[in-house]
Amino acid sequence: MLFTIGLTALALASAAFAQTVVVVGSAPTSGGGIFQYAPNNFKATNGTVITFRFSGAPGNHTVTQSTFSDPCNPRPGGFDSGWVFIPASPPLSATPEWNLTITDDSKPIWFYCKQILPSFHCSSGMIGAINAPATGDNTFAAFQANAKAFKGTPNQGEGGLVGIGASASAPVGPVPSGAHLYTAAPLPISSTLSISSGKAASTVTAPPMTSLASTPATSAPAKGSGASALSTSSLVAFMAVAVGFVLA
Template identity: 60%
Template sequence: MRFSPLTVTLIAGAVASTNAQITINVGAEATSPNGGIFQFNPSTSTAPNGTVVTFLFSGIPGNHSVTQSSFDAPCEPLAGGFDSGWIGIGAATTPLPQWNVTITNDAKPIWFYCKQLLPAPHCSAGMVGGINVPTSGANTFAAFQANAKAAKSAGQAAGELVGIGASASAEPLVPSGAVFYGPGVSATAPAGGVASGSAPGSTQTQKPSSAVSMNLNTNVGLLLALVGVLAGGAMII
């Protein structure tokens, strides 16, 4: 039994798509993880459907979030958007906290920002990012960041795990030495890595969401599509 070149290409492309992964450093440069700076690095990425985007909270020390927004309101949570909650990173944090989201709609840009307010709003300092954003026209990343720097503050409303165009199946993975404040915490998390008030500590239960069934349905659909190609005569005996 052998497969036609078309079938092999389709299968290889599907596997590559489902296995794609990129990393975005939160609060640090990729080559200098202890920088403690107000930026996402890289600030823009291209990610097709099925790509797993890992937000690595590598800025030590620091306290940041990854919160979905929109081009028109870069420092305000997008209704129905994803939100990591705040991650406080202490000097002794190891391994680094991370949060995975999967791209579900690569046809539209995904914008996000850090909603931390201390010591000054991070979004207004330019801590914003984008995935699958236009490289020309009016809605470029440069224009988005300029709008963010003009903002007076940053919206604090809590988002969800499942966003628009991307979704997570669990809360961030937070190891010893870091502190997680979930999206539902009512007060602004402190800029440092020490918990205060009623904010939850670093021990968290990873809660599944509808993103699990979404990813399962996507994989099942992909499998059925490949079977359909084979049944349609792409297989050569």
């Protein structure tokens, strides 16, 4: 009897604290390279806490909500971790994490990394899906194909802690010495997007350029097309700030 009660309590406890850990950045054992989340396609019921662990080093990544049809742009009203910079030479005293709780498991939740340096992480495959259907038109594979085919430049507008179908109650943490958290966008947000809690352009900070020894450096991205693309002048300003940070 006591044994049964004990087992029931244990089952309730695990149901109450369901957790999925997603490694952000390099995860050598999964074979997907440095621009990835591992796992990147999984199911999670309401109340499940998704813990994004920014352990990939070096790394400068985000977890940003998007949509199936526009995989590399922030979804208006969507969640956003902000950029988390991890230096090339750990160890850090702690690993920054971000806990996102599922609030609506009835619809797929799509996300991506909005970092554009040294190349666009999203179109390089840094995307993820929670509760994507296994069959039909909106599968993870179809989302992946959309991301690879993405044209233009991912919008750098900042989302909020509370997203659509999932939300966080706190920013990324801890942020130990050597790591950095940038929670605002360095560029004006496209007029076609209404980011839920974006900060004023004057208060934003550019994320540092990531130095990825294993990734070939690319030249500055060409001017994108479409309403959400960065303008050339914005891009130059962004690059200047990024380079300034590296040289500082």
